[in-house]
Amino acid sequence: MDIELIKIRLREMMSKERFDHSINASQVARKLALKYNYHDVNKAEVAGLLHDCAKDLDYSTLEKMIVKYNIKTDEIIRKIPKLLHPLVGAAMAEKEFNIQDPAILKAIRxxxxxxxxxxxxxxxxxxxxxxEPLRNNDGVEETRKIAEFSLDKAVLKVLDSGLLYLISKGSLIHPVTIEARNDILSKVVFA
Ligand SMILES: [Fe+2]
Ligand SMILES: [Fe+2]
Structure with a gap:
């Protein structure tokens, strides 16, 4: 689907705030793709645009989509409703926006x-x-600076602060987040 068409459809299905976040994420994705030599900047832009396409759906709609698109979840995801929108978003990107590229769908997921x-x-x-520029949480400015010279270190910093936040809230942590951190930490520190 054409990028401009995606934007029109997204604008109809999400709040103005979420739409602005999606546009910003797509522009940052494009810049990072250029900077870190990702071979297809348009693909990065599309993934950035669509990453939250399911975020404004209410819980019962998300549950219906899980059934409709036969989406595989797990025990932790079922206990953290916030984690449903990436899975449903990837399915919607495929079925409703006709995005067939598995790399885009995986990035959304x-x-x-x-x-x-x-x-x-x-x-x-x-x-x-x-x-993206609308984010203003603690440490985001530092992460933006790190992203200027190391994608891995910037991702690691976000993973670390996310994990610390989840621990401070007594929240469950999905094991793939630990796997992601171990994998990137191994590259950054133990390489
Ligand atoms: Fe999201
Ligand atoms: Fe987002």
Whole structure:
């Protein structure tokens, strides 16, 4: 689907705030793709645009989509409703936006938890979501600076602060986030 068409459809299905976040994420994704030599900047832009396409759906709609698209979940995901939107988003990108590229769908699917063995596109989308200009949480400015010279270190910083936050809230942690961190930490520190 054409990028402009995707934007029109997204605008109809999400709040203005979420739409602005999606546009910003897509632009940051494009820049990071260029900077870190991802072979297809348009692909990065599309993944950035669509990463939150299911985020404004209410819980009962998300549950219906899980059934409709036969989406595989797990015990932890079922206990953390926030983790449903990346999975439903990837299914919607495929079925409703006709995105067939598995790399784009995987990047959407893993944008909240990260995943083991993150691809370059997975990292670009994971990071774009967290550092786009509307984000103003503690430490984001430092992460933006790190992203100027190391994609892995910036992703690692976001994974670390996410994990610390989840621990401080007494929340469950999905094991793939630990796998993502171990994998990137091994590359950054123990290489
Ligand atoms: Fe999201
Ligand atoms: Fe997002």
């Amino acid at each position: 893993s944008h909240s938890t990260g995943t083991s063995q993150m691809s370059l596109l997975d990292k670009i989308i994971y990071l774009s979501d967290k550092i």
